[in-house]
Amino acid sequence: MLLKPTYEELENRLKELEKEVVARKRAEEARREAEEKLQASERFLQSIFDGIRDGISVLDRDLTIIACNFQMEEWYAEQMPLIGKKCYRVYQGLASPCPWCPCLRVVKTGEAHSEIVPYPSAEKPGGWIELSSFPLKNENGEVVNVIEHVKDVTAKKQTEEELRAEREKFRVLAKNAPFGMALIDRDGMFKYINPKFKEIFGYELSEIPSGRIWFDKAYPDPDYRRKVIAAWLEDLSCFQVGQKRPRVFEVVCRDGSKKIINFITVQLETGENLMTCEDITYRKQAETALKHSEAKYRSILENMEEGYYEVDIAGNFTFFNDSLCNMLGCAEDELMGMNYRKYTAAENVESVYKTFNRVFMTGVPCRGFDWEVIKKDGKRRSIEGSVLPIRNAQGAVAGFSGIVRDITGKRMLEFQLQRAQKMEALGVLAGGVAHDLNNILSGIVSYPELILMDLPENSPLRKPMETIRASGMRAADVVADLLTIARGVATRRQTFNLNTIINEYANSPEYQKLKNLKPAIYFGTELDPDLLNMRGSAIHIKKCLMNLVVNASEAIEGEGRVTILTFNRYVDEPLRGYDDVRAGEYVVLSVSDNGPGISSRHMKRIFEPFYTTKVMGRSGTGLGLTVVWNAVQDHNGYLNVRSSEKGTVFELYFPVAREDIAAGEDLINLKDCLGHGEKILVVDDEESQREIAVGMLSKLGYHAKAVSSGEEAIAYVKENPVDLLVLDMVMPRGMNGHETYKEIIKIRPGQKAIIASGYAQTEDVSAAQALGAGKYIKKPYTLEKIGLGVKEGLKK
Numbered sequence: 123m124l125l126k127p128t129y130e131e132l133e134n135r136l137k138e139l140e141k142e143v144v145a146r147k148r149a150e151e152a153r154r155e156a157e158e159k160l161q162a163s164e165r166f167l168q169s170i171f172d173g174i175r176d177g178i179s180v181l182d183r184d185l186t187i188i189a190c191n192f193q194m195e196e197w198y199a200e201q202m203p204l205i206g207k208k209c210y211r212v213y214q215g216l217a218s219p220c221p222w223c224p225c226l227r228v229v230k231t232g233e234a235h236s237e238i239v240p241y242p243s244a245e246k247p248g249g250w251i252e253l254s255s256f257p258l259k260n261e262n263g264e265v266v267n268v269i270e271h272v273k274d275v276t277a278k279k280q281t282e283e284e285l286r287a288e289r290e291k292f293r294v295l296a297k298n299a300p301f302g303m304a305l306i307d308r309d310g311m312f313k314y315i316n317p318k319f320k321e322i323f324g325y326e327l328s329e330i331p332s333g334r335i336w337f338d339k340a341y342p343d344p345d346y347r348r349k350v351i352a353a354w355l356e357d358l359s360c361f362q363v364g365q366k367r368p369r370v371f372e373v374v375c376r377d378g379s380k381k382i383i384n385f386i387t388v389q390l391e392t393g394e395n396l397m398t399c400e401d402i403t404y405r406k407q408a409e410t411a412l413k414h415s416e417a418k419y420r421s422i423l424e425n426m427e428e429g430y431y432e433v434d435i436a437g438n439f440t441f442f443n444d445s446l447c448n449m450l451g452c453a454e455d456e457l458m459g460m461n462y463r464k465y466t467a468a469e470n471v472e473s474v475y476k477t478f479n480r481v482f483m484t485g486v487p488c489r490g491f492d493w494e495v496i497k498k499d500g501k502r503r504s505i506e507g508s509v510l511p512i513r514n515a516q517g518a519v520a521g522f523s524g525i526v527r528d529i530t531g532k533r534m535l536e537f538q539l540q541r542a543q544k545m546e547a548l549g550v551l552a553g554g555v556a557h558d559l560n561n562i563l564s565g566i567v568s569y570p571e572l573i574l575m576d577l578p579e580n581s582p583l584r585k586p587m588e589t590i591r592a593s594g595m596r597a598a599d600v601v602a603d604l605l606t607i608a609r610g611v612a613t614r615r616q617t618f619n620l621n622t623i624i625n626e627y628a629n630s631p632e633y634q635k636l637k638n639l640k641p642a643i644y645f646g647t648e649l650d651p652d653l654l655n656m657r658g659s660a661i662h663i664k665k666c667l668m669n670l671v672v673n674a675s676e677a678i679e680g681e682g683r684v685t686i687l688t689f690n691r692y693v694d695e696p697l698r699g700y701d702d703v704r705a706g707e708y709v710v711l712s713v714s715d716n717g718p719g720i721s722s723r724h725m726k727r728i729f730e731p732f733y734t735t736k737v738m739g740r741s742g743t744g745l746g747l748t749v750v751w752n753a754v755q756d757h758n759g760y761l762n763v764r765s766s767e768k769g770t771v772f773e774l775y776f777p778v779a780r781e782d783i784a785a786g787e788d789l790i791n792l793k794d795c796l797g798h799g800e801k802i803l804v805v806d807d808e809e810s811q812r813e814i815a816v817g818m819l820s821k822l823g824y825h826a827k828a829v830s831s832g833e834e835a836i837a838y839v840k841e842n843p844v845d846l847l848v849l850d851m852v853m854p855r856g857m858n859g860h861e862t863y864k865e866i867i868k869i870r871p872g873q874k875a876i877i878a879s880g881y882a883q884t885e886d887v888s889a890a891q892a893l894g895a896g897k898y899i900k901k902p903y904t905l906e907k908i909g910l911g912v913k914e915g916l917k918k
Contacts, residue, residue: 123139128837136604137368144362150677175193176193176271176272176273176274177190177191177193177194177197177271177272177273178190178191178193178194178269178270178271178272179191179204179209179269179270179272180258180267180268180269181196181209181267181268181269181270182266182267182268182271183229183265183266183267183268184208185208185209185210185219185223185225185226185268186206186207186208187204187206187207187208187209187212188205188206188267189205190204190205194272197272198212198213198481202761207367209225209270212270212738222237224236224237224253224254224255225268225270227255228255228256228257228265229257229265229268230269232257232259232263232265233257234254234255234256234257235254236252236253236254236255237252237253237257237412237692238250238251238252238253238275238279239251239253249274249276249601250274250275250276250278250279251269251272251273251274251276252272252273252275253270253272254270254271254273255268255269255270255271255604256268256269256271257269257744262841265415287585293724295318296314297316297317299316299318299398300318300645301318301321301398301399301400302315302319302321302322302398302400302401303315303316303318303319303396303397303398303399304315304319304396304397304399304401305394305395305396305397306333306394306395306396307393307394308393308399310332310333310334311331311332311333312327312331312333312336313394314327314332315327315330317584318399319399322375322381322383322399322401323340323373323375323376323399324376324377325339325376329376333354337350337351338907339374339376340373340374341371341373341374344375346372346410350371352593352918353369353371354369357369357912358385358395362389363389363390363391364387364388364389365389366386366387367386367387367389368384368386369384369385369386369387370382370383370384370385370387371383373383381403382400382401382402382403382405382406383400383401383402384399384400384402385398385399386398386400387398392395403438407912420605423443423444423445423510424443424445425615426443426445427445427527428445428525428526428527429442429445429446429449429505429507429525429526429527429528430442430443430445430446430450430523430524430525430526431446431523431524431525431526432512432521432522433462433521433522433523434520434521435482435519435520435522435767436461436519436843437462437463437478437522437549438459438460438461438462438779439457439458439459440458440459440521441545442457443456445866446526449495449499449503449505449526449528450495450497450498451498451499451501452465452497452498456498456642462474462478465495465496465497466493466494466495466496467493467494467495467496467502469494470493470494473493474493477509478492478509479520481509481510481511481522482511482519482522485511487508487509487510487511488506488508488509489508489509490506491506491507491508491509492504492505492529493505493507502530502722503528503530504527504528504529504530504533505526505527505528506526506527506529507524507525507526507527508524508525508526509522509524510522510523510524534697546887555695565882573587581772583884592655592782594603596909606744615657615658615659616657616658616660617655617656617657617779617781617782617783618655618656618657618658618660619653619655619656619783620653620656620663620688620709620711620776620781621649621650621651621688623660623663623664623667624647624649624667624686624688624711625649626664626808627664627667627668627671628647632668633668633671636671636672636675640675640678642680642681642682643675643678643682643683643684644682644683644684645671645675645684645686646683646684646685646686647685647686647687647688648685648686648688649686649687649688650687650689650690652690652906652907653688653689654689654690654707654778654779654780654847655709655778655779655780655781655782655783656709656757656776656777656778656779657777657779657781658756658757658776659753659756659757661709662749662753662756663753663757663776664755665749665753666749666750666754666774667686667711667713669746669747669749669750670713670746670750670772671684671686671713672746673746673747673774674713674714674715674717674770675715677715677717677718678715678716678717679717679718679772682715682716682717683716684713684714684715685712685714685715685717686711686712686713687710687711687712687713688709688710688712689709689710689712690707690708690709690710690778690900691707691708691709691710691775692706692707692708692811692879692900693705693707693708694808694852696799697843701730703760703762703775704760705808706778706810707777707778707810708760708775708776708777708778709775709776709778710773710774710775711773711774711776712771712772712773712774713771713772714769714770714771714772715769715770716768717768717769717770718767718769718812719765719766719767719768719769719770720763721771722767728747728763750772750774754774754775754776757776757777758777759775759776760774760775761773761774761775780814793909795822795905795906795909795912795913796822796823796909797819797822797823797824797912797913798823799823799824799825800824800825800826800845800846800912800916801824801825801842801843801844801845801846802819802824802825802826802827802844802845802846802847802848802912803826803827803828803829803835803838803839803842803844803846803847803848804816804819804826804827804828804848805828805829805831805832805834805835805847805848805849805850805853805859805862805880806828806830806848806850806853806900807830807831807850807854807855807856808850808852809830811850812828813828815828815848815878815908816828818905818908818909819848819908819912821905822905822908822909822912824912831853831855831856831857832853832856832858832859832861832862832865833856833857835847835849835862835866836862836865836866836869839869839870841875843870845874845916846875846876846912846915846916847863847866847872847873847874847875847876848876848878848908848912849862849863849875849876849877849878849890849895850878850879851878851879851886851887852879858886858887859877859879859887859890860887860889860890860893863875863890863893863894864890864893865897867893867894872894873894874894874896874914874915874916874918875890875894875895875896875915876895876896876898876899876911876914876915877890877891877896877897877898877899878898878899878900878908878911879899879900896911896914896915896918897911897914897915899911
């Protein structure tokens with residue numbers, strides 16, 4: 123029998139049911155909420171799954187596709203739907219699984235696997251994909267599904283292939299490179315050396331595994347090794363990727379030989395350094411030999427007296443030596459690029475062009491070609507040269523070269539020889555003509571004198587007779603000049619002083635008459651009171667003076683000035699002028715005017731007989747300068763003529779005569795110049811000057827010795843103290859006077875000295891006097907001059 127539940131039991135049961143209903147509702151709500159979250163998670167994962175740009179599919183153990191992402195559907199859209207189909211049929215178009223299928227391996231092994239295979243689609247030939255498969259296992263560890271990941275690796279594969287090809291190129295290049303190559307890592311370890319590296323140095327890679335070992339072997343000298351390492355470290359400290367840094371070092375090879383190597387190091391992006399090595403030993407030797415050759419060639423060009431030139435096809439200078447600069451009087455920068463027309467005399471331009479053009483057209487060199495050039499200072503020089511073609515790589519004439527020499531002196535000597543020969547021939551002719559003229563003139567000069575004695579003062583014939591007599595006297599003067607040319611100056615020679623001749627002429631009626639005829643001209647004299655004597659014919663020297671003064675006055679139109687000068691001149695080195703004056707002692711007679719000057723056209727002929735620019739018959743005989751030239755030659759003298767638009771100067775050089783004018787005549791006050799046996803050392807490179815100075819000093823009572831150079835003087839003074847030095851300032855073959863005195867005062871501080879020179883006072887003279895030297899004496903020596911100079915020097 124069933125018991126009826128009580129009210130309380132019913133009430134409790136209802137409450138339990140109510141709780142159960144509530145719990146069920148809550149569970150249902152939780153289930154629905156979980157399902158919604160799961161769906162949301164699935165949608166989220168699906169969106170990620172579909173958003174991956176690689177293909178992903180899920181397979182069962184039979185390789186049936188049970189899921190795939192959007193990328194797979196897109197790639198294989200023509201196979202849609204993919205779900206439920208075999209992967210090998212969809213992806214590879216095969217009826218059975220691929221032998222290399224990674225999914226099968228995953229099913230069999232339970233381990234992930236990947237494979238790179240060709241792209242299966244004809245749309246992308248040459249493409250590659252990477253298939254990666256991963257297992258999905260149950261709680262028992264059994265593979266239930268396979269995730270297949272498909273990635274397009276075509277670009278990667280192509281890059282790898284390109285890299286492989288580049289590596290192969292590098293390998294071939296390195297193997298066959300004509301220079302050594304070494305790859306060095308960040309730590310300084312040698313990773314690779316090519317065959318040429320082994321050939322150059324003789325080392326295998328195993329013998330030089332590191333930079334340290336390489337440095338020890340290649341540079342055994344510690345000092346040189348430190349230098350190389352320092353350079354290497356300097357390069358490493360400032361290297362940038364791709365930057366090259368060349369270095370040249372001498373390397374000791376494995377066999378002990380030494381080679382000069384040009385290293386070029388490049389830093390790679392990997393941080394490694396690629397070093398190339400080129401053996402330049404022979405090139406360096408060739409460069410050294412070339413430098414020696416060039417230096418020798420340059421030395422020859424710089425020291426040769428001849429000028430060397432190279433010009434382009436238009437005649438513009440492209441190369442030349444210093445001698446050519448000196449020859450044309452131009453600096454190097456002025457001459458470079460200068461055209462031949464600028465320095466060639468106008469009358470020679472056409473012939474120069476024709477000569478160069480002939481060489482251009484024929485290719486045949488021209489030698490012995492003469493022309494005149496004009497220096498920067500306007501002076502003309504005669505040159506002789508050669509013209510040779512310069513050819514380019516194609517063999518065409520691209521310019522010209524040659525050697526030129528200054529033959530002005532040679533032309534002058536030829537001119538002087540021709541002039542001497544002409545004058546000699548004229549002299550022979552003049553002698554014969556003068557002899558005949560003398561016979562003819564006897565009647566013309568003598569008979570008018572007789573007739574005039576008988577004619578009354580008022581006779582109409584007196585004036586014609588006086589004209590005939592004057593003409594005869596002028597003709598007689600011509601004959602006298604002709605006889606001078608024919609016979610030379612008088613054989614009787616004596617010692618005299620030019621100043622005496624000039625003073626006599628200045629007081630002569632002829633001179634006074636000339637001054638009266640030319641009142642607008644100032645006639646002046648400047649005579650050296652210490653002028654030395656000369657030896658010769660005073661009469662003919664006076665004749666020379668007269669002719670020069672008359673010519674000077676007639677060169678002046680209107681007001682002007684004629685000046686007569688005398689002076690002593692010591693010539694250390696030959697002077698180039700109208701005549702070349704040799705070294706020696708001379709007295710000089712100078713006659714100058716400020717007239718319009720003599721043109722270069724007339725200058726070459728002014729000493730020829732009867733050659734004149736005056737109107738013939740109005741003045742002189744036409745033989746005045748011819749007589750001057752002959753007289754100078756007969757006195758073993760020299761003539762120099764300088765002329766410009768400002769006037770003309772005639773200088774007559776006559777050798778000094780160290781003789782008294784008359785026996786017993788004493789021109790020097792010996793009492794003021796006598797010595798007392800003091801020791802004097804004369805330093806002069808000219809033997810004649812040493813003899814003159816020692817002779818004079820000995821006559822004055824000094825104990826004199828002489829040496830020929832500054833070096834000898836220094837050696838002498840070291841062993842033999844002297845009271846005074848007489849120093850020649852100009853000694854071209856060794857130390858000059860200033861340099862000599864500078865060294866002597868180091869040995870003998872306070873050494874007394876006087877200075878002698880044929881030149882005007884120079885900076886060297888002033889420098890020597892600043893060191894303590896005394897008076898400056900201008901050569902040539904006179905007793906009074908050298909005596910007083912020594913006295914003053916000893917008292918200093």
